[in-house]
Each structure stands twice: as C-alpha cells, then as structure tokens.
C-alpha cells in the first residue's frame with residue numbers, strides 16, 4: 001500500500017519563509033507527525049489541520065525545529081482532546097527530552113510529572129524495524145549531526161530514506177540504495193556555506209546520478225528559489241504538497 005507524506009514545513013531551523021521541516025505520514029486513517037517543531041501548530045493550522053488530526057508523533061532529535069511544538073501538543077492532548085497519543089522516540093532520547101527540554105514548561109505537581117503523563121511513550125532501539133501502523137514499518141538509523149548528540153534518520157517501508165538533520169554520509173546513502181532497495185531519499189539541504197552540521201547542496205550534487213534522481217531536498221533556507229535548476233537533477237520538496245511514498 002502506498003503512503004502519503006505531506007511536508008507541513010520544508011524550512012531550515014531559522015527560515016522565515018518556510019515552516020520547520022516536519023511532516024505528516026498517512027496510512028489510511030492513521031496519521032504520524034514526524035517531528036514537531038516550534039512552527040508545527042501554525043503550519044498545521046495553515047493546512048486546515050490541528051493536533052486533533054494526529055494519531056502519533058515521532059521525534060528524530062532534540063532541536064527546537066523538531067521538538068519545540070511538543071509543549072503545545074502535550075497540553076492540547078491532555079486538556080483539550082483528552083487522549084494520549086504514542087510518542088515514538090529513540091530510547092537514548094526519552095530522558096533528555098523530558099528533563100532537558102519539556103519539564104520546564106509542562107511540569108504540574110500531581111498532574112504532569114513525566115512524559116508518560118502526556119504520551120504513550122514508545123522507546124525505539126536503533127537499526128530495528130517497528131510496525132507502527134498497519135502499513136508503516138519504520139527504522140531509526142543513527143546519523144551524524146551534532147557532536148555528542150544522538151540524532152536519527154528514518155528508513156520507512158524499506159524504500160524511503162528520510163534524513164532529518166545530518167552531515168553528508170554518501171556511504172550510507174549508497175548502502176541503502178545498493179543493498180536495501182531504497183527508492184526515494186528525502187534529504188536535508190543546506191544551500192550555502194560549509195556543512196558543519198547539515199549536508200550541503202554542493203555535497204549532494206556529488207552523489208551518483210542514479211541517487212540524485214531519487215533525491216528530494218528539504219530543510220532548506222529562505223533563498224531556495226535562487227537554486228532552482230541548480231540541483232543536478234534533484235527535486236526541491238514543496239511545503240504542503242502530498243507525496244506518494
């Protein structure tokens with residue numbers, strides 16, 4: 001069965017013309033929110049949606065453009081929608097997400113004292129596939145992003161690689177395509193400058209043509225339009241558009 005992936009935002013962390021690089025992955029009536037950044041509530045609103053439409057959330061790593069909307073999500077689920085959705089997150093990140101990111105805003109004595117008071121927490125081990133709905137099988141692939149910080153890419157249904165945030169790792173991409181049948185790559189793309197914590201367009205342009213042809217670019221800066229036609233066959237993802245996966 002084909003899935004639908006809709007980018008609710010395609011922007012880099014500090015982009016102003018685009019929302020944070022977060023996505024909705026749909027399997028029939030089941031909707032997974034991939035990352036929940038600061039702009040996620042407004043991005044959903046602009047698409048005529050809200051957190052009410054979300055059945056589960058998955059976090060790739062702890063940066064505000066990926067987790068900054070979780071406080072609103074947690075409060076809305078507890079006090080407005082009165083349900084606990086599943087929170088899929090690497091087992092290495094559960095404690096740090098609560099203790100270092102969410103506790104300050106969400107803690108309420110006797111009401112909200114841990115992540116489990118808000119979410120059905122589903123810790124994921126890396127490099128292991130999980131069936132999270134009837135038709136979504138998902139694996140966390142550890143990547144390199146920030147020194148000393150655990151962060152993860154996603155491999156979905158043995159065909160889609162979703163980088164989230166990572167530095168260039170052509171060996172990983174080639175391994176997925178040549179050995180695991182990957183057919184579609186959604187990759188973060190820093191348009192200019194050295195890629196200290198992200199992958200640059202220049203680096204992506206160096207990939208083999210076969211891989212470039214299946215690569216879709218996301219997490220880009222406000223000046224994306226200046227680079228249209230300069231991507232060596234790779235396609236910029238469009239915010240709000242629904243992609244069949």
Ligand SMILES: O=c1ccn([C@@H]2O[C@@H]3COP(=O)(O)O[C@H]3[C@H]2O)c(=O)[nH]1
Nearest residue numbers: 012013014063064065146165196197
């Ligand atoms: O060594 C560093 C660490 C961070 N940053 C910026 O902070 C942002 C955090 O979210 P992000 O991971 O989407 O993008 C990151 C970059 O824009 C950087 O430029 N250099």
Ligand SMILES: [Zn+2]
Nearest residue numbers: 013063065165
């Ligand atoms: Zn980011």
Ligand SMILES: [Zn+2]
Nearest residue numbers: 061063145165
């Ligand atoms: Zn990041």
